[in-house]
Amino acid sequence: xxxxxxxxxxxxxxxxxxxxxxxxxxxxxxxxxxxxxxxxxxxxxxxxxxxxxxxxxxxxxxxxxxxxxxxxxxxxxxxxxxxxxxxxxxxxxxxxxxxxxxxxxxxxxxxxxxxxxxxxxxxxxxxxxxxxxxxxxxxxxxxxxxxxxxxxxxxxxxxxxxxxxxxxxxxxxxxxxxxxxxxxxxxxxxxxxxxxxxxxxxxxxxxxxxxxxxxxxxxxxxxxxxxxxxxxxxxxxxxxxxxxxxxxxxxxxxxxxxxxxxxxxxxxxxxxxxxxxxxxxxxxxxxxxxxxxxxxxxxxxxxxxxxxxxxxxxxxxxxxxxxxxxxxxxxxxxxxxxxxxxxxxxxxxxxxxxxxxxxxxxxxxxxxxxxxxxxxxxxxxxxxxxxx
Amino acid sequence: xxxxxxxxxxxxxxxxxxxxxxxxxxxxxxxxxxxxxxxxxxxxxxxxxxxxxxxxxxxxxxxxxxxxxxxxxxxxxxxxxxxxxxxxxxxxxxxxxxxxxxxxxxxxxxxxxxxxxxxxxxxxxxxxxxxxxxxxxxxxxxxxxxxxxxxxxxxxxxxxxxxxxxxxxxxxxxxxxxxxxxxxxxxxxxxxxxxxxxxxxxxxxxxxxxxxxxxxxxxxxxxxxxxxxxxxxxxxxxxxxxxxxxxxxxxxxxxxxxxxxxxxxxxxxxxxxxxxxxxxxxxxxxxxxxxxxxxxxxxxxxxxxxxxxxxxxxxxxxxxxxxxxxxxxxxxxxxxxxxxxxxxxxxxxxxxxxxxxxxxxxxxxxxxxxxxxxxxxxxxxxxxxxxx
Numbered sequence: 001x002x003x004x005x006x007x008x009x010x011x012x013x014x015x016x017x018x019x020x021x022x023x024x025x026x027x028x029x030x031x032x033x034x035x036x037x038x039x040x041x042x043x044x045x046x047x048x049x050x051x052x053x054x055x056x057x058x059x060x061x062x063x064x065x066x067x068x069x070x071x072x073x074x075x076x077x078x079x080x081x082x083x084x085x086x087x088x089x090x091x092x093x094x095x096x097x098x099x100x101x102x103x104x105x106x107x108x109x110x111x112x113x114x115x116x117x118x119x120x121x122x123x124x125x126x127x128x129x130x131x132x133x134x135x136x137x138x139x140x141x142x143x144x145x146x147x148x149x150x151x152x153x154x155x156x157x158x159x160x161x162x163x164x165x166x167x168x169x170x171x172x173x174x175x176x177x178x179x180x181x182x183x184x185x186x187x188x189x190x191x192x193x194x195x196x197x198x199x200x201x202x203x204x205x206x207x208x209x210x211x212x213x214x215x216x217x218x219x220x221x222x223x224x225x226x227x228x229x230x231x232x233x234x235x236x237x238x239x240x241x242x243x244x245x246x247x248x249x250x251x252x253x254x255x256x257x258x259x260x261x262x263x264x265x266x267x268x269x270x271x272x273x274x275x276x277x278x279x280x281x282x283x284x285x286x287x288x289x290x291x292x293x294x295x296x297x298x299x300x301x302x303x304x305x306x307x308x309x310x311x312x313x314x315x316x317x318x319x320x321x322x323x324x325x326x327x328x329x330x331x332x333x334x335x336x337x338x339x340x341x342x343x344x345x346x347x348x349x350x351x352x353x354x355x356x357x358x359x360x361x362x363x364x365x366x367x368x369x370x371x372x373x374x375x376x377x378x379x380x381x382x383x384x385x386x387x388x
Numbered sequence: 389x390x391x392x393x394x395x396x397x398x399x400x401x402x403x404x405x406x407x408x409x410x411x412x413x414x415x416x417x418x419x420x421x422x423x424x425x426x427x428x429x430x431x432x433x434x435x436x437x438x439x440x441x442x443x444x445x446x447x448x449x450x451x452x453x454x455x456x457x458x459x460x461x462x463x464x465x466x467x468x469x470x471x472x473x474x475x476x477x478x479x480x481x482x483x484x485x486x487x488x489x490x491x492x493x494x495x496x497x498x499x500x501x502x503x504x505x506x507x508x509x510x511x512x513x514x515x516x517x518x519x520x521x522x523x524x525x526x527x528x529x530x531x532x533x534x535x536x537x538x539x540x541x542x543x544x545x546x547x548x549x550x551x552x553x554x555x556x557x558x559x560x561x562x563x564x565x566x567x568x569x570x571x572x573x574x575x576x577x578x579x580x581x582x583x584x585x586x587x588x589x590x591x592x593x594x595x596x597x598x599x600x601x602x603x604x605x606x607x608x609x610x611x612x613x614x615x616x617x618x619x620x621x622x623x624x625x626x627x628x629x630x631x632x633x634x635x636x637x638x639x640x641x642x643x644x645x646x647x648x649x650x651x652x653x654x655x656x657x658x659x660x661x662x663x664x665x666x667x668x669x670x671x672x673x674x675x676x677x678x679x680x681x682x683x684x685x686x687x688x689x690x691x692x693x694x695x696x697x698x699x700x701x702x703x704x705x706x707x708x709x710x711x712x713x714x715x716x717x718x719x720x721x722x723x724x725x726x727x728x729x730x731x732x733x734x735x736x737x738x739x740x741x742x743x744x745x746x747x748x749x750x751x752x753x754x755x756x757x758x759x760x761x762x763x764x765x766x767x768x769x770x771x772x773x774x775x776x
Contacts, residue, residue, distance in 0.1 A: 015567055017405050051405060180405055180568065186570070191579045193687060198586035200685045206592040208650045208681045262596045266654050293596045297588045 016177035020184040022046065023057075025177055029170070030059035033150070037163065040151030041131065045074055045081070047145055054081055054146065062133050063151065069373070079122035084137040085144045090114070098135045099159075100127060104268045134159055136167045138175035145175045199251075206255055209262045213269040220255060221341055226338035226388065227254040233378045234334075241330065245302075250331050253306030257335050260290030260307070274350055286317050287311055306331035310339055315369045333372035337363060337379050340370070342388075360388075398621065404565035410434070411445075413565055414534075417558070418447035421538070425551065428539030429519065433469070434566070435533055442469055442534065451519050451539065464632060467510035472525040473532045478502070484556045486523045487547075511708075516672040524555045526563035526714055533563045538569055584611040587639075594643055597650045601657045607730055609644060614726035621766045622722075629718065639776055642723050643695030648678030648695070672707050675699055694719035698727055701758045721760035725751060725767050728758070728775075748776075 019025040027045050033042035041060040048055050056072035074081050083089055084098075093102045103120050105128050106112050111121075127135065127149075136148040137260045148171050153159060159167075231250050235242035263288055269352060270313055273282070290307045309332035312318035315326045328336075344359035354362070360383045367376035382388045407413040421430035421709050429448040444460035462469050471477055472486075481490045489756050494500050500508075515523065516536075524536040536559050541547060547555075594608050619638050623630035652674055656667045663671070678695045682688050697720035700706035702713045709729060716724075728776050732747035743751070748771045755764035770776045 015564070017564055070481050082589065148738060153642060162596070176403070176405055183572075184575070187579065191575065191582060193578060194582040194586060197685065197687045198589065201586065201590055201682070201688070202593070204681050205597070205647070208647065209593070209597065212650065214690070259593070262600065293592050294589070297585065298593060299585045 016173060017180050019177065020181050020188075022178050022181045022185070025181055026057045027059070029148075029174060030057060033148075033156070033170075034060035038154045039149075040154060040161075041149075042151070043067065043130065043132070044174075045147045046151065047143075049182075052076065054078075055317075057215075060151075061249055066310075071266075079119055079124075079148070080135075081144070082125045082145060083119055085125045086281055087142070090137075091289075096136070097164045098137070098272075099123065100133050107280070123326040134164070134167070136164075136171040138171040138178075140175050140179050145178055146171075146172070184294050202252070202255055206259060210261060212266055213261060216346070219346065220258060222311045222342045223257065223335065223338045224251065226256040226341065227334050228337065229382060229387065230334050230375060233382060234330075234375075237378075246331070249302040250306060250334060251301060253310075254335050254338065255302035256290060256294065256303065257310050257339065258286060258290070259293060260286035261291075264287035273349075284311070290319050302331070306335050308332070310335040312336070313370045314372060318370075328372065330372070330375070333375045337371050337375050341379070390651070404561060405568050407565065407577075408569045410569045410573070413562075413569055414445045415447070416447060416718050417536075419563060421536075421558075422448035425538075426542045427547075429537075430539070431518065431520070431537040432562075433535045435531075435633060437570075440464065442466075444714075448539075461670060466514075466605055467507055468514045468535070469532070470521075471507055471511045472523070472535060475530070477507075478525075485552045486526070487552075488512065488521050488776050491515075522552070524552075524556070524559040526566075528558040528563050528567050533566055534559075536562070542730045558622050570574035587643075590640070590643055594647060598649060600654055601649060604646070604734070607734065609647060610724065610725045610730045611645065612639065612642040614729065614776065615639075615722050616761060618726065621770060622718075622763075625766075634719070637690040638694060638722060640688065641698075641719055642726065644678060644682065644691065644699050645695050645723050645727065646674060646678070647681060648674035648676065650681075651677035652709065653690050660738075672699070674709050690719070693717045696720070698723040702725070702760060706758075716760065718760070718763070721763045725759050725763050729767070 012382055016025060019028060026046055030042040030044055033039065039060070041058055041063045043056055043058040043063065045054040045056050047053075047341070053076065054074040056074070058072075061160070076082075092106050102125050106116055107120055107124075111128070111180075130149055131151050132149040133148040133152050134151070137144060138146045138148065148167060150159065162258060186363075203221075210216055210220055221352070225360065227250055228247065231247055235247070261283075264282055268275065268282055269277065273361070278329050287308050287310060291304050294304060294307070306329070308320070309323060312321065312323045312328045312332060313336075314328065316324040317321050341359055341363060344354045344362060345356055347353045351375065360380065363376060364380055367373045371379075393518055404413060404417070407416060418430040418432055421427065427448070429443055429446055429451045431446040431451065433442040433444050435441075439461065441464065442462040444462070446460075464470075464473070476654070480494050481487070491512050495505055495508060495512075518537055519539050520537040522538040523541050524538070526533045526536065536555060538547065538555065557710055580632045591609075598604055599606055615638055616635065619630050619635055623635070648729065649671075652670055656663065656670055659667065671755075675696050675698060677690050682692060682695070693715070696708070697711060697716055698712045700720060701724075702716065704710050704712040706716075729747055729751060732742045732750060733744055735741045748768065751759060751764060755761045759767075766774070
């Protein structure tokens with residue numbers, strides 16, 4: 001192995017720790033070894049905690065063709081695995097790389113115990129099947145993480161001591177990188193779980209609050225889905241305005257847009273007849289009540305805008321502040337269209353639902369008056385395509 | 389540097405990636421270098437994103453006494469930093485370690501530009517102040533992460549080429565480990581933020597739900613605090629039963645213990661006179677309603693038990709299932725005591741609050757009847773110590 005290859009490989013090995021996907025990491029390593037060291041194949045048997053087994057990844061040579069990737073799976077009790085898992089056996093090959101010669105020498109040695117001879121016979125047979133001349137095990141705190149399996153060199157020469165040393169260092173870096181990748185994976189999955197916990201708990205509590213209002217069953221879910229649909233289409237037109245952060249804020253805002261209704265007495269929410277002006281004004285307080293409930297939560301800052309202004313209108317006749325046109329934030333304008341469309345197409349105490357087509361027409365007519373023209377345009381587009 | 393030290397250091401360097409606290413990492417590295425390589429001091433100037441400056445950590449020698457750790461702070465425009473940040477200058481020392489000799493040679497070279505000579509003069513002066521003979525910069529994607537500064541060897545010999553190579557490799561591993569540590573720190577802080585978001589949103593929504601009941605203002609917060617106090621004291625007695633996971637589940641369960649009251653009509657919750665049996669039965673449904681609201685959330689599984697059974701009694705006269713004695717889960721028994729104590733010491737529509745002492749006595753009397761004796765014992769202990 002030329003010295004410049006060695007440097008290149010070392011740099012690559014060091015950079016391994018930034019690959020946080022264990023499977024990708026393995027693929028990169030075996031491909032790199034085959035390319036640079038010119039062995040017939042390089043393979044890794046990697047322990048998969050979720051399967052409690054060692055899975056083979058192969059690069060190069062006829063072995064890659066024979067063994068479909070991911071299919072070859074070795075049990076913890078398999079001879080090859082057992083040999084490396086038993087601490088004492090490591091002394092036979094000086095804790096580092098095990099070669100076919102190592103085994104042949106140990107088999108010839110009269111001091112080798114019969115039980116071990118039989119195990120080594122199996123190992124030799126398996127190495128033959130795997131076309132492997134050198135095995136480099138990789139441990140983390142005495143646990144066997146994986147085994148690097150190397151085929152013959154293409155030019156027929158033996159793997160040199162220097163090259164073996166390099167492989168031992170590589171296997172050691174590999175074990176570190178894999179551990180690191182697993183730690184990242186765990187942390188990311190914890191983060192994901194916490195996000196799910198937050199979203200699901202919010203959804204459950206909002207649904208419970210919504211259940212107080214006899215006429216809005218499922219309203220929040222529908223408004224949320226519709227808002228997200230509209231925003232995704234807007235994102236296709238302009239990624240700068242609607243990015244992933246915006247979508248997340250909108251998701252939360254639409255889930256919580258009516259949370260302030262909890263501050264409106266049940267008898268007003270569920271009143272069958274028409275409302276008095278006083279009652280209507282109490283209902284109109286719900287965006288501000290919602291904001292008051294959630295204001296202490298700094299992380300919800302950008303969602304609060306959507307909750308507060310989802311009843312504003314471009315013509316300035318909305319509430320709570322009577323904002324006009326471009327003063328109304330996009331997040332609120334999206335919820336406004338979704339909220340109104342769902343209200344129009346649902347039965348209410350004081351009227352039955354509109355037909356879908358009539359509701360769409362109505363929203364189109366109110367573009368720039370009640371609804372943001374930019375949002376209305378996208379909403380109508382989605383309707384025409386039959387996506388709403 | 390003896391070969392076994394080198395191996396030891398290499399292993400240590402590799403293990404650096406598991407130290408996820410950048411400051412601790414730096415301390416470990418400089419101490420290790422001073423101990424093993426016998427230099428007068430080893431120091432690191434590490435870039436701190438939050439301060440936008442390079443902060444000095446020193447180990448060993450008179451320098452450690454002169455420079456209080458963390459106080460020496462180098463600006464991005466400081467000569468020493470600027471020298472290493474300018475890409476072209478790296479050619480002067482072959483991209484790796486910069487020694488006093490490197491600078492002296494460059495200063496003597498007639499081809500060296502005047503501007504650079506002046507900068508190098510400053511660098512030489514600063515290296516003198518820092519008692520440094522070799523600087524090893526550490527980059528990540530062309531950004532200067534830090535500089536390893538080495539004092540003279542204690543035995544007076546020069547740092548060998550072999551040792552210099554080792555320091556360059558160390559600095560490279562270091563930069564990787566630091567980047568990795570920052571990535572972990574970011575991910576952990578994201579996880580922490582998400583947890584806060586979940587807790588705060590739950591608290592806000594629960595407070596809003598609680599506001600529907602005129603008589604229970606602040607009840608949830610008090611019950612939560614008291615439950616946690618009791619559990620922490622139980623943990624001091626038996627860590628196996630009350631671990632961190634239990635505390636987290638209890639925290640969530642106590643926050644949500646009355647969430648099911650949202651399913652009880654406002655006029656029953658706020659009724660001034662005494663309740664009919666029918667009304668009382670409706671109120672008794674609240675633990676089950678709470679569980680129904682939250683059941684879809686798999687992560688809350690262990691908290692749900694606390695919500696469902698917080699009105700059970702050891703004598704079997706509780707609800708909803710009439711569980712007896714040890715059948716009642718500890719998490720529910722804790723909430724039961726906290727909940728009852730807070731109810732006794734608060735005004736209710738049908739009676740005024742008890743005095744604190746009377747409430748404590750009452751709970752003591754009901755040990756093993758209404759309340760778990762194990763929890764009552766701890767509760768009384770905390771009361772005697774004036775902690776409740």
